[in-house]
Amino acid sequence: MAWGVRACTPRHCARLRDLVREWVTLEPGPEPERELPSEEALCRELLEGQPPPVVLVAVGPPPGEALGGFAVASWGFSTWRGPDLRLGELWVPPPLRGQGIEELLLRKVAQVAVAGGGSQLRVEAPGPWTPPLPPPPGVTDLARAEGWRPVTFGGAAMARLGGTHPPGGAP
Known part of the structure; x- marks a missing residue:
């Protein structure tokens, strides 16, 4: 099955909420501080928030266009680096892992960061390179806690991840 990644739209919200519910049920972590929002509230929070987060979904081919995972990122700002994109959530259901969906989502997030001038x-979510594999070249490991691997992709590493060339740089 060929997967693609696109921006989340209202038609994805019901399945996205199901994926979030599945994630909360299957993955270890702290208890949620609130009940999951309704489909309508989740859609409003994700698609109409101010500033709106970047919400991407992995979509299977027609006719069903199944959702195979999601990524949620938000724009931040560093006074000495400028705008940055912060990936807070990337999740693919266990039966679909190992098909490259995690990498597709991560690469698309990197493309959004490059296109947005980040x-x-x-990356503040578990990455597709979980231990014991080391992070890819050009990635700075920020910390290790609770099995999460926060890292940052800067400049050329971010452009390479997104499949684009760094500004003014060689391919």
């Missing part, structure tokens, strides 16, 4: 992509 100075770096900060």
Whole structure:
């Protein structure tokens, strides 16, 4: 099955809420501080928030266009680096892992960061390179806690991840 990644739209909200519910049920972590929002509230929070987060979904081919995972990122700002995109959530259901969906989502987030003029992509969610594999070249490991690997992709590493060339740089 060929997967693609696109921006979340209202038609994805019901399945996205199901994926979030599945994630909360399957993955270890702290108890949610609130009940999951309704489909309508989740859609409003994700698609109409101010500033709106970047919400991407992995979509299977027609006719069903199944959702195979999601990524949620938000724009931040560093006074000495400028705007950055911060990936806070990236999740793919266990039966679909190992098909490259995680990498597709991460690469698309990097493309959004490059296109938006981001100075770096900060990854604060589990990445497709879980231990014991080391992070890819050009990635700075910020900390290790609770099995999460926060890292930052800067400049050329971010452009390479997104499949684009760094500004003014060689391919």
